[in-house]
Amino acid sequence: MIRRIAIIGLGTMGPGMAARLARGGLQVAAYDVAPTAIERARSMLSAAETVLDALGIASPSAGVGMVRFTDDIGDAVSGADLVIENVPENISVKADVYRTIDGLIASDTIVASDTSGIPITKLQAHISHPERMVGMHWSNPPHIIPMIEVIGGERTAPQTVATIRELIRSIGLLPVVVKKDVPGFVENRVLYALLREAVDLVERGVIDPEDLDTCVSWGIGYKIAVIGPMALLDMAGLDIYKSVSSFLNADLSNRDDVAPMVLEKTNASKFGIKSGEGMFSYTPEQTKALQGERARKLVAVRRILEGRG
């Protein structure tokens, strides 16, 4: 039974995950190597708690389900039933964390990675109990999006996958078990197919970035929140899909490298909201307002989709 969780890495994803797990009644120790990240995570945690209140996800009873911050990794993982690694998407950075915690955790502690798509089989080569390692891929923002992918690598014990799936279910979230350890798992394979085509269309001047977003959000996005892709095929008709895909598939982007437009921006340190400029530009005031507005809308949509509108 999982009661105590350590989260390693408190950047974009860690604080929201910590807040949501604590609302599930779990004891969370939150650690980052950077003191500034710990400070930022405290305010992100309190913002996430406000959103969880709006979602109506009740606080656990007193004394249960707390987040405590620590700047000592040994303290963070001590006594943990589950460690969730949430450091940058880089195998050697992740492997360093696994090596550091290897001697500090019990042999039955589960180690989960929130990797966006590095195969778990590659990650578990760096840990001495690979049967206890599993992918636990949250979606951003993690305190709002209820679906979490669970992925076993070649050496993951089936019981480890089952334990994590049950943990997710037990706190009211939606586990989806991915049956094969393919790069990007399922969510990001589908997302990156969409993003490759979207970037290509903007890069080729077929559409402006603002209009691309309107087209996808109000055309596909709004619909797909209610009718998933497999159900959509049946709604449109497989005969239509057969006709359109027979000529369109060959015309879709199949580039296997990173698009020049993305390289140009990242080389100029234009990373998006975190640097103030990416596909669009953001002042600090606009960022704050945008984040509040997005959280409010996601909460409202989720309540409707759950029939709690």
Ligand SMILES: NC(=O)C1=CN([C@@H]2O[C@H](COP(=O)(O)OP(=O)(O)OC[C@H]3O[C@@H](n4cnc5c(N)ncnc54)[C@H](O)[C@@H]3O)[C@@H](O)[C@H]2O)C=CC1
């Ligand atoms: N950003 C996103 O939308 C999503 C990211 N992910 C995945 O989650 C993981 C983390 O992503 P983000 O939170 O976006 O990254 P981030 O770059 O925002 O945060 C990473 C944090 O890890 C810390 N860190 C680096 N080395 C460390 C170490 N050795 N020990 C402890 N902390 C360390 C950094 O100080 C930083 O605060 C990545 O694998 C990413 O692919 C998964 C779902 C969504």
Ligand SMILES: Cc1ncc(C=O)c(C(=O)O)c1O
């Ligand atoms: C662009 C992008 N890449 C990865 C992830 C998650 O792994 C997300 C997300 O929203 O969760 C994303 O937007």
